Amino acid sequence: MKIALIQFAPVFGDLKSTIESLKVLLFRAKEADLVVLPELANTGYNFDSKEEAFELSETVNDSVFLDFIQESCMQYNFTVATGFSEKDGDQLYNSAVLMNATGLVGTYRKLHLFMNEKNIFEKGNLGLPVFIVDDVKIGILVCFDWMFPEVWRKLALQGVDLILHPSNLVLPYAQSVIPSYALVNRIFIATANRIGTEKELSFTGQSIIVNPRGEVLAKADKLEQILFVDIDPKLSRDKMITKNNDVFKDRRTDIYE
Secondary structure (H helix, E strand, O other): EEEEEOOOOOOOOOHHHHHHHHHHHHOOOOOEEEEEOOOOOOOOOOOOOHHHHHOEEEEOOOOOOHHHHHHHHHHHHHHHEEEEEEEEEEEEEEEEEEOOEEHHHHHHHHOOOOOOHHHHHOOOOOOOOOEOOOOEEEEEEEHHHOOHHHHHHHHHHHHOOOOEEEEEOOOOOHHHHHHHHHHHHEEEEEEEEOOOOEOOOEEOOOEEEEEEOOOOOEOOOOOEEEHHHHHHOHHHHHHEEEEEEEEEOOOOOOOOO
């Protein structure tokens, strides 16, 4: 599977301009099987209020942005995971949506809200679903979910080969710990971060793809960039770290749950 991470800056509150930018970037990523975009790629991030966020958000069933993503999937025959500010009735969720040429594959809603997100979004209520893309088992987390090792481990225990991680990171920590999460869970991780500045927030870029050995396969700088990596998902299914140690079977679940 060839993965492409697109690191760019959505235009806050200007969906048309964001789509125009993505038309170029998705064309450049057309050789990929799976493309990952940052968190809240349809709106930008730094809302002044819940009312502003609600006005800018869309539903998964009626979305100019997701229609564009699906058309791109049809054109280039890839699958796209993208952050998405999701309206559902009178609720808002910081979601990630997986799309292919046939439409919606599935939705994940961010479990752990960061700073002012708590005033805008509801906590995710869809759990930790696993999606199948080209026989690869995929989990999704969004940005600040990275801080909580339980979600990485639970997805790994559900058999995922790869965790996609759309992000709008502003703290300087996540990219340094992603290799550790990949190693201890023996999985691939693809973190697609954004760049640029919105009001007082500056985003850290440095999108990263890591293999099950904790080795960094590709890492971006702080400019607009596309990372391409070919992965062999079978590597994530080997949980042996020595000839005598399976990192999952050796867990002492009699002591801890």
